[in-house]
Amino acid sequence: MDFTEATTSSRPPPTTTLRSAAHDVTAQGEHHVTSVIEDHETTCWGCGLRLILSSYAPIFKCGWCGAITNQNARKCDNKCFRWRRLRDRCFVCVLLVFMLFLICGGAWAVYPVIFSISLSCGVFHSIITVILSVTTVSMFSLAAFQCAGTPPNILWGSYPAVGKGSLENYTFCNYCSKPKSPRTHHCRSCGMCILDMDHHCPFIGNCVGAANHRCFITFLISAVISTIYVTFMSTYASLHIWPPLKYKSLTHLNGFSNELAFRTMKEIILAFLRSAVFLSTRGLVLVYLFVASVSVEIGLCVLLWQQLCYIYEGKTYLGHLSSQGSDGIEERDCQNLIRFFGCSNSATRCLPSFYNFRKSHDK
Numbered sequence: 008m009d010f011t012e013a014t015t016s017s018r019p020p021p022t023t024t025l026r027s028a029a030h031d032v033t034a035q036g037e038h039h040v041t042s043v044i045e046d047h048e049t050t051c052w053g054c055g056l057r058l059i060l061s062s063y064a065p066i067f068k069c070g071w072c073g074a075i076t077n078q079n080a081r082k083c084d085n086k087c088f089r090w091r092r093l094r095d096r097c098f099v100c101v102l103l104v105f106m107l108f109l110i111c112g113g114a115w116a117v118y119p120v121i122f123s124i125s126l127s128c129g130v131f132h133s134i135i136t137v138i139l140s141v142t143t144v145s146m147f148s149l150a151a152f153q154c155a156g157t158p159p160n161i162l163w164g165s166y167p168a169v170g171k172g173s174l175e176n177y178t179f180c181n182y183c184s185k186p187k188s189p190r191t192h193h194c195r196s197c198g199m200c201i202l203d204m205d206h207h208c209p210f211i212g213n214c215v216g217a218a219n220h221r222c223f224i225t226f227l228i229s230a231v232i233s234t235i236y237v238t239f240m241s242t243y244a245s246l247h248i249w250p251p252l253k254y255k256s257l258t259h260l261n262g263f264s265n266e267l268a269f270r271t272m273k274e275i276i277l278a279f280l281r282s283a284v285f286l287s288t289r290g291l292v293l294v295y296l297f298v299a300s301v302s303v304e305i306g307l308c309v310l311l312w313q314q315l316c317y318i319y320e321g322k323t324y325l326g327h328l329s330s331q332g333s334d335g336i337e338e339r340d341c342q343n344l345i346r347f348f349g350c351s352n353s354a355t356r357c358l359p360s361f362y363n364f365r366k367s368h369d370k
Contacts, residue, residue, distance in 0.1 A: 052076055053174040053186065054166045073175030074163075074186070091196040095212030099151055102210055106147070109296065110140045113237055116292040120244040132240070139233040146226035147211065155216030156202040158191045192325055205314075205323040221348065224318075227311040234304035241296040248290050250282040318347050 047060040049067075053074030060067060065079045114136065122129035162168040163177075163186050180187040183200050187193065192204040194214045203217035215223045286294070317324055321343045 049076075049078070052179050053163050053177065054169040055164055056166055068176075069174075071166075071171055072169045073172050073177070075176060075178045077178065088195070088198055092212075095196065095209050098209045099212040102147070103144075105299075106144060109233075109237060109300070110136070112292050113240065113296055116289045116296065117240045117244045119289075120247050121240075135236065139229065139236060143226065143229040143233050146222050146229055149222040150215070150219045150226050151211040151213050153213075153219045153222065155194075155197070155204070155214035156218035158186075158188050158200055158202045161186060203323060204325055205317070206325065224311070224314055224347075227307055227314065231304055231307045231311055234300040234307065237296055237300040238304065241293045241300065245290065245293045245297065248287070248293070250285045315344070319343055 049058050049060065050056070051058050051069040051072065051074055053069055054072040056069065056071055058067065058069060066075065066077045068075050118129060118133065121132050161173070163174060174186060176189045177186045178189075179185075180191075180193050180200055182193050182195070182198070185200075187200055188202070191200050191202050193200045194204060194207050196207050196209075197214050201214045201216040203220070205215040205220060205223075207214045208223070211223070211226075213219065283290075283294070313324075317326075319341065
């Protein structure tokens with residue numbers, strides 16, 4: 008952001024435009040009057056001091072408190088705020104119903120087959136299901152209903168209350184009518200400023216910020232593991248209850264060629280479709296669980312990989328968008344992942360030495 012740094016002034020604001028003339032003494036001792044410049048005076052929102060601008064600047068920075076003022080910023084109307092909140096709540100309800108269907112439908116369709124194998128196998132898979140279900144639903148609830156993180160309340164607006172540099176690179180949020188730190192963004196869907204905002208996720212009906220970012224990543228990891236587990240278990244159960252396949256012309260095929268391979272694949276697919284007509288209700292639920300879990304886990308894996316890449320680079324999604332086109336060097340290190348998940352230093356003593364050893368050999 009390009010802005011002009013202004014100087015402070017203790018004089019009262021003028022009613023007319025101020026004009027100043029500067030005298031320059033040459034080497035010969037003659038006095039010359041320089042060109043007249045116009046000073047523009049305004050007030051800093053952070054400390055209340057009057058600022059003198061050498062030229063009109065829509066964005067300027069206070070030399071005392073460091074607050075940045077944007078004179079062109081306008082407060083927009085949030086006419087669609089209620090509709091956004093209603094949309095987000097509907098997404099949350101739909102996702103909760105879908106997760107409950109996967110849990111209940113999977114238990115109803117899969118576990119009769121699992122318990123028919125052995126009691127110990129059924130108990131083991133039941134424990135895994137309970138752990139994955141509780142983890143996924145609880146992390147989703149925390150990410151959806153927990154506050155994403157609000158910036159700290161600080162003193163502003165008065166020179167005695169604000170110290171020198173206390174509002175360095177702070178801007179003023181015209182929506183919330185309060186200061187906004189450099190790592191804070193205003194979400195128009197939530198109607199509030201979010202600290203370390205990554206993005207607004209409509210599926211959790213909430214922003215992903217400093218307070219719930221870890222819960223959101225944990226939910227993604229748990230959801231990916233759960234969908235993979237549902238995929239394997241629904242496939243395993245379907246193979247036990249699927250009606251026998253009946254092939255028509257597969258026994259008459261001899262030799263090997265591309266056309267023969269295509270005909271063989273076509274015959275197998277047709278045999279599956281013919282046998283699917285005789286599937287029971289439990290079998291149809293298993294087919295739906297397989298298709299739904301595969302499609303969901305693909306999207307979740309892409310989102311999780313993207314989030315982990317941003318955390319590895321030490322920035323958020325909005326920070327990635329704002330840094331595009333800049334020449335800033337980002338510190339990419341696995342320590343960013345360790346710090347994000349809050350692991351203790353004793354558990355990460357081997358990791359820095361390993362990566363430093365690898366980097367030294369890369370050089």
